[in-house]
Amino acid sequence: MSWFILILSGLMETAWATALAHSDGFRNVKMVVIFLVALVLSMVGLGFALRSLPVGTAYAVWTGIGAIGTATLGMVFFGDPVTAGRIVCLVLIVSGIVGLKLLG
Template sequence: MAWIVLVISGLFEAVWATALGKSEGFTKLSPTIVFGVGLVISMAGLAYAMRTLPIGTAYAVWVGIGATLTVGYAMLTGTESASLVKILLILGIVGCVVGLKVLH
């Protein structure tokens, strides 16, 4: 159960990180609200998962999921440029996250 919650909280990390960028310094209301809700859900899930998973592993997986989805979304929407090197590096992060899960 902790792994499922951790993955979901990683998804919400990508939500709040993207909303933070779109809030333009908390000057836009809707993205600011999405940021706040996403942040609370993400942190609560991370805290729950860390009750049974090793802290370092849980945090690395959470960050890896959030970073991968955030940059993937930015590349898909054109907010950030895409390149083969970036994609390969992101796939490296995914591989490391999967490796941490397999080793646990």
């Protein structure tokens, strides 16, 4: 159950980072509300997951999911550049997360 909560928390990190980027310096109230709700859910979920998962592994997985999700959304929906180098870097992040899960 902790891994499921951690994955959802990582997805919430993607949501808050994306909402923050689209908040127009905290002037877009809808995006600010989404940012705040997702931020709280992300942190609370991480806190629950840390009850039974090692902090180093859990934090790395949480931030990795957030980074991969945010970068992917940027490339697919928001015009961020899609290059071979960026894709390779995302694959390396995924490899690190899988390695931490399997070895930790």
